[in-house]
Amino acid sequence: MGQQEKSGETGGGNMEEAAAKENGRAADPRLQGISDAIRVVPHFPKPGIMFNDITALLLRPGVFKDAVDMFVERYRGMGIAAVAGIEARGFVFGPAIALAIGAKFIPLRKPGKLPGEVISETYVLEYGTDCLEMHVGATEQGERVVVVDDLVATGGTLSAAIRLLERAGADVVECACLIGLPKFKDFYKLNGKPVYILVESRK
Ligand SMILES: O=P(O)(O)OC[C@H]1O[C@H](OP(=O)(O)OP(=O)(O)O)[C@H](O)[C@@H]1O
Numbered sequence: 001m002g003q004q005e006k007s008g009e010t011g012g013g014n015m016e017e018a019a020a021k022e023n024g025r026a027a028d029p030r031l032q033g034i035s036d037a038i039r040v041v042p043h044f045p046k047p048g049i050m051f052n053d054i055t056a057l058l059l060r061p062g063v064f065k066d067a068v069d070m071f072v073e074r075y076r077g078m079g080i081a082a083v084a085g086i087e088a089r090g091f092v093f094g095p096a097i098a099l100a101i102g103a104k105f106i107p108l109r110k111p112g113k114l115p116g117e118v119i120s121e122t123y124v125l126e127y128g129t130d131c132l133e134m135h136v137g138a139t140e141q142g143e144r145v146v147v148v149d150d151l152v153a154t155g156g157t158l159s160a161a162i163r164l165l166e167r168a169g170a171d172v173v174e175c176a177c178l179i180g181l182p183k184f185k186d187f188y189k190l191n192g193k194p195v196y197i198l199v200e201s202r203k
């Protein structure tokens with residue numbers, strides 16, 4: 001399995017495929033199907049944004065399963081105690097991965113959604129700011145955690161998730177995303193943590 005650290009060194013196309021080529025391995029045949037199943041919608045939610053829509057992939061159970069399986073194969077047997085999913089699209093993949101590897105699932109939510117005591121991290125988006133919250137006590141000192149989301153663009157969201165988990169004492173092993181946006185790949189800010197990406201955005 002290829003692992004992209006921060007910017008990665010791929011020249012476009014599929015991230016796993018590029019990593020496989022670098023290491024003289026054959027790319028996993030499931031990756032093309034995953035890439036093809038992601039719908040790219042121009043100018044959503046605003047002009048100039050090429051939106052990567054994972055809902056198209058979710059309508060194809062075989063491809064959805066392939067994506068989950070690839071993460072499960074990577075993290076099974078690694079002593080992962082928790083999968084932390086980022087609202088909203090990290091909630092689609094995170095619980096399935098957590099159940100399959102026998103880990104707990106920790107929801108990292110947008111502000112004001114969790115009823116108990118929370119810790120918060122604010123982060124900068126392309127335009128404006130946002131915030132993630134986690135219940136106090138969701139993770140314990142030294143627990144090995146993987147953070148899951150659908151897509152990394154600037155890395156701001158994943159960085160906030162890492163800070164939140166580390167403040168609670170967790171050992172963040174890796175971040176895992178289906179999609180990476182090449183436009184931002186030199187600018188990932190992931191607090192020194194690796195990000196594992198299956199496919200690069202097609203446009
Ligand atoms: O790498 P970044 O630049 O931080 O962007 C990536 C984040 O953007 C999207 O979520 P969004 O904030 O649109 O929220 P949503 O899932 O609730 O729609 C995506 O699901 C990631 O969480």
Ligand SMILES: Nc1ncnc2[nH]cnc12
Nearest residue numbers: 049050051052053151153
């Ligand atoms: N291009 C994009 N597609 C889907 N989600 C995103 N979040 C940030 N940029 C995105």
